[in-house]
Amino acid sequence: MVEIIEMEMEEIVAVLQQVEYAHLACAVNERPYIVPIHFVYSQPYLYIFTSEGKKTDMLARNSQICMQVEDVRKADTWRSVIVEGRAERLNQPESREEALALIRRRNPSLTPAKSRTWKDKWGFERVPVIYRIQPEVLTGRKTSRRTRKRRPR
Secondary structure (H helix, E strand, C coil): CCCEEEECHHHHHHHHHCCCEEEEEEECCCEEEEEEEEEEEEEEEEEEEEEEHHHHHHHCCCCEEEEEEEEEEEECEEEEEEEEEEEECCCCHHHHHHHHHHHHHCCCCCCCCCCEEECCCEEEEECCCEEEEEEEEEEEEEEEEEECCCCCC
């Protein structure tokens, strides 16, 4: 039998260190928006490299985020971590360089953020943006196999 159980903090940290992609949710005026992203975890922060667009516009208006990080092996074998926190756009050159070095170790090509981002039918815009996410709440769940105890006959 498969059960869904809470993860301990060290398991949550392991998932954040092992998995490199997530879904980032943000909201403005009660309108949620969610996108897949690459991230890197360097305790206590998560870092994302992206380009200007709808998510950066929304984060400028509301820095609260929720991220879902998952490690799915099969339908009955998975781990999932939820990060609730605040995203801070890094503008200082020194902090951007430090964050970019961490990000490049995991994602040297910086894809998909370095890909073309279509602004309109006339062309594209590629403005790199780096965010540092301060987790406020970290939770995790995973599947667990429980063996059935046989009843004595």
